[in-house]
Amino acid sequence: AQSVTQPDARVTVSEGASLQLRCKYSYSGTPYLFWYVQYPRQGLQLLLKYYSGDPVVQGVNGFEAEFSKSNSSFHLRKASVHWSDSAVYFCVSSNTNKVVFGTGTRLQVLP
């Protein structure tokens, strides 16, 4: 069965520090992979997506993610976080039949 695991429910970093949010997926093939962000009292917005090709994909606001087939991972990274990056981040996997969400990682950026 297809699944997505975000092992860290909460991550706290200081402003200006680098960030990595972890995501592991389980799927027999290569799914389409997404990272969404949810700011307080808002819906989810797309940060970036991976369909195929270059395993490092760039997104909005300086975010990037790296796909690893061997590790079944799609980790999200940012070189230097800002306080406005505080939000909940969801890793999402999809194929032709189903969209599966991870449980989310709440990021708190300390000033």
Place this chain on the structure above:
Amino acid sequence: EAAVTQSPRNKVAVTGGKVTLSCNQTNNHNNMYWYRQDTGHGLRLIHYSYGAGSTEKGDIPDGYKASRPSQENFSLILELATPSQTSVYFCASGSGRGTGQLYFGEGSKLTVL
């Protein structure tokens, strides 16, 4: 710009009452989805639709019905609301069957007393 609008944004209902959550999209997407979001569960799929007149059960359909009268509109119906259905509900639209980006509304917070 892609737009998904939900109404109402906040709703307080009584146990046993009927609740209808509405969703309108101007993206001309074939696919629409209803999710609920609860702490520790992420987003869980309730119902979805691949086009006007069609609805499909998602992962947690019990206690919910859905209606897709047109390309633009997709409703979630709770015939007999229960406190366990207190949650935040999100509507989304998308163009591909699970392969494309989803566009989300801003959510409807439902409290069942």
